[in-house]
Amino acid sequence: DQQVKQNSPSLSVQEGRISILNCDYTNSMFDYFLWYKKYPAEGPTFLISISSIKDKNEDGRFTVFLNKSAKHLSLHIVPSQPGDSAVYFCSGGSNYKLTFGKGTLLTVNP
């Protein structure tokens, strides 16, 4: 049972444009959601989070939106930069435990 789904394995955007990464979840018990970024041969690093009681959280170029009724969240990166090219993992959290999606490979072309 895949509790967190990232249905787009990859996404390619031009530098300066917006990147939108999507995530769906099935577990209503998640209290919070975190996005992680992963470069090759490195561990995932925390990017941005959102509580289940919020619908938006913004941090610089990164904004996460949560639609609880649709069990859907999205990560917006504006403007996208070549250094943003990485695998992005969506995760749902409860009891200090994270459940991850399969990830989306973002490629930002110069």
Next chain:
Amino acid sequence: EAGVAQSPRYKIIEKRQSVAFWCNPISGHATLYWYQQILGQGPKLLIQFQNNGVVDDSQLPKDRFSAERLKGVDSTLKIQPAKLEDSAVYLCASSLATGTNEKLFFGSGTQLSVL
């Protein structure tokens, strides 16, 4: 602040052999996790420790995998005997586990290849 340390970075073994991974979490982090990431998949939780007690090991294949966290600090994960399907990156993570939206800090992982 030092991050989560893991060793070795890479390990190649033959099936039916045994292997062990080591993790040193961020100082002061009470909670430690071991995740398995198979190529093309997201990290999957194997075991979660709170100090030196096990909180969740429901997805740990206990017939071959074992883990311990002595004195609530360092941890080792062992596989004995290894199978081909154990080839993956094994990630250790730690967290303070004191607030909401609690983020995990990951190490660089150990890439295991079972031949």
